[in-house]
């Protein structure tokens with residue numbers, strides 16, 4: 012009995028590890044994946060200003076994008092995002108004249124974290140925003156401008172692959188890339 016229970020737990024953990032990425036509370040709130048900083052790094056946009064979390068020219072912000080490694084590997088093979096793809100956008104403030112740095116910009120504290128998750132069980136892609144504690148991933152309503160901007164301008168399946176240098180050429184080669192201005 013104990014052995015079977017242990018086996019069940021081991022298999023469940025293995026399945027979780029395989030599908031990645033996304034978990035929700037009973038109330039449907041997304042739980043921030045604790046290890047997202049160990050995921051595959053896609054890009055660090057500098058001051059790609061949009062919405063209330065954008066920076067200013069004088070005080071720019073970085074947008075670090077990470078994806079769960081299983082989804083990254085699938086994308087490299089097919090140019091498509093599999094179900095349960097989880098993309099994390101970590102927005103950081105910046106500073107200059109830190110240590111030996113003079114005129115460059117370095118990243119400092121986290122200002123906001125957002126997620127974009129493809130989940131068939133939730134009707135497809137959804138956006139989440141996390142509070143300062145990084146805990147409560149509240150979903151944005153379908154009327155939010157996240158959806159319209161990403162649908163209109165994202166080059167692959169509502170994601171901004173045109174800005175992710177290791178994936179842009181993959182998508183073009185696999186024929187899943189859509190040009191947007």
Ligand code: HEC
Pocket residue numbers: 054055056057059061062074076098099100125126127138139140151155156157158160161169170171172174
């Ligand atoms: C005016 C256009 C625009 C709007 C509105 C917008 N985004 Fe984005 N989003 C972008 C761009 C451009 C990127 C590319 C990454 C970057 O900023 O460097 C991006 C990237 C992302 C990513 C990384 C994964 C991906 O899909 O490429 C997440 C997560 C994200 N946005 C969440 C949100 C959320 C949540 C909202 C709504 C509160 C939102 N975005 C609204 C333009 C937009």
